[in-house]
Amino acid sequence: MRLYKGKSLTQHLIENQRANGGSGAFSAALNGVIMACKRISSLVDKGELVGVLGEAGSSNIQGEDQKLLDIISNETFIGQTEWAGYFAGMASEEMEDVYHIPAEYPVGKYLITFDPLDGSSNIDVNVSVGTIFSILRCPENIERPTTADFLQPGTKQICAGYCLYGSATMMVLTMGNGVNGYTLDKDIGAFILTHPDMKIPESTNEFSINMSNMRHWEKPVKKYINECLQGKEGARGKDFNMRWVASMVADVHRLLVRGGIFLYPYDAKAAAKEMGGKLRLIYEANPISFIVEQAGGLASTGRERIMDITPSELHQRIPVVMGSREEVQHVINLHRA
Numbered sequence: 001m002r003l004y005k006g007k008s009l010t011q012h013l014i015e016n017q018r019a020n021g022g023s024g025a026f027s028a029a030l031n032g033v034i035m036a037c038k039r040i041s042s043l044v045d046k047g048e049l050v051g052v053l054g055e056a057g058s059s060n061i062q063g064e065d066q067k068l069l070d071i072i073s074n075e076t077f078i079g080q081t082e083w084a085g086y087f088a089g090m091a092s093e094e095m096e097d098v099y100h101i102p103a104e105y106p107v108g109k110y111l112i113t114f115d116p117l118d119g120s121s122n123i124d125v126n127v128s129v130g131t132i133f134s135i136l137r138c139p140e141n142i143e144r145p146t147t148a149d150f151l152q153p154g155t156k157q158i159c160a161g162y163c164l165y166g167s168a169t170m171m172v173l174t175m176g177n178g179v180n181g182y183t184l185d186k187d188i189g190a191f192i193l194t195h196p197d198m199k200i201p202e203s204t205n206e207f208s209i210n211m212s213n214m215r216h217w218e219k220p221v222k223k224y225i226n227e228c229l230q231g232k233e234g235a236r237g238k239d240f241n242m243r244w245v246a247s248m249v250a251d252v253h254r255l256l257v258r259g260g261i262f263l264y265p266y267d268a269k270a271a272a273k274e275m276g277g278k279l280r281l282i283y284e285a286n287p288i289s290f291i292v293e294q295a296g297g298l299a300s301t302g303r304e305r306i307m308d309i310t311p312s313e314l315h316q317r318i319p320v321v322m323g324s325r326e327e328v329q330h331v332i333n334l335h336r337a
């Protein structure tokens, strides 16, 4: 009798690799990422039991106060991936510059970008947080990649994923041939395939936005949200629901499972700081956009496809409107009107 129907992530990766004629190097490269996420999951689960909550007393390149777990997660991600010989360099929300592989380790052919603990302002209040990562090819014959080597459009990604540390820990991955979700079985320490071939419902009545910024939005976004608030008596002829976790990974996972639209639009606050938005392009918007598109959704700034944008700097910020295809297209149309 087969006790366990679930296929492990490792088995699924190897089978995928074999089906696509791969060498297996990529599955091995992902192994470090998987171990990093397991370790972060364990720390998030334990929280103050192991003294990882609270402020670190420092701030990152973004000028944001760092949580202790931001720094620990960043160091965990590096420590689990730098030694294996698959990466030539890394870029993180928590580090100003590119991280180079130490001399004692071999240099590989991939670049990895990551937000080690997205939504960390939620960690002290026990709300879901996540890790986001994206894998690119390093330009040929480059052993010490520079920032310029990371400034690739999202269409160049070969893999993207997130790990959601929620009521269950889930890894969601795409390698350009669909999206699969895996749940961490903590009894055996393995991610098990539980959500094969995830698809975002094309339509939705659920929007996700930080309403406190309403006065700062541009007209198309104000018009869209007002339509939602007017419900069935308004232009859309149906009632809407709203959710805002303030952890992108949690808000996006919800729309991946049941549909929805997630917006962190361009606003006057960002303009005042000469920023393109709040969310970062290379290690937040691009990997999540890859997943959303592979699951049949759309990912736009409101004016252009996010994955078509060539980054101008490592920590570039970008407006984000993504999720159920019909709803995102409606917001894009409002920007064109």
Ligand code: P6P
Pocket (backbone or CB within 6 Å): 118, 119, 120, 121, 210, 246, 247, 248, 249, 251, 264, 278, 279
């Ligand atoms: P606000 C978390 O800091 C984050 O980068 C995303 O995960 C999240 O969607 C957004 O910022 C929350 O922003 O302004 O609502 O705190």
